[in-house]
Amino acid sequence: MKDIEIIPLAKRKMERRRIPEAWVSEALRNPDQVVAGHGGRSVAQQRRTVRRREMLLRVVFEETEDKYVVITAYLTSDIKRYWRDKTP
Numbered sequence: 001m002k003d004i005e006i007i008p009l010a011k012r013k014m015e016r017r018r019i020p021e022a023w024v025s026e027a028l029r030n031p032d033q034v035v036a037g038h039g040g041r042s043v044a045q046q047r048r049t050v051r052r053r054e055m056l057l058r059v060v061f062e063e064t065e066d067k068y069v070v071i072t073a074y075l076t077s078d079i080k081r082y083w084r085d086k087t088p
Contacts (some may be wrong), residue, residue, distance in 0.1 A: 004028055010070045017074055019057070023048070024073050027059045035084050041071060045082065050075060051086040056082055 004025055008012070014024065023046075033042035037060050044059040056079045060071040076082065 001029075002063075004070065005067050006070040010072050014073050019073050019075065023057055024059050024070060027057050027071075027073075028061065028068050029060075033084065035082070043082075047079070048075070053077065054079065058082060 006021065006024065006078055011021075014021065027046040030046070032047055033045045035043050035045065037043040041060055041062050043085050044061060046057045046059075048057050055075045055077055057073065059073045062069045062071065066068045
């Protein structure tokens with residue numbers, strides 16, 4: 001199992017956005033979906049219910065041989081914008 005490193009800027013943003021580190025860890029270890037991000041980064045996505053509202057947790061990360069490096073994490077209600085349906 002890979003380690004998870006959260007860069008300091010991401011930690012500050014997560015605190016401000018009230019996103020627990022446990023959510024980020026869970027999204028990386030058990031994502032509902034992983035999509036390509038900008039600049040070769042990946043985005044782990046996980047649907048969550050927050051204050052009785054369906055939200056999408058997006059965790060932008062870079063993967064190395066031994067760890068995930070979290071660049072940022074945020075919640076959005078615009079699930080349709082980011083969710084990628086799997087094509088058969």
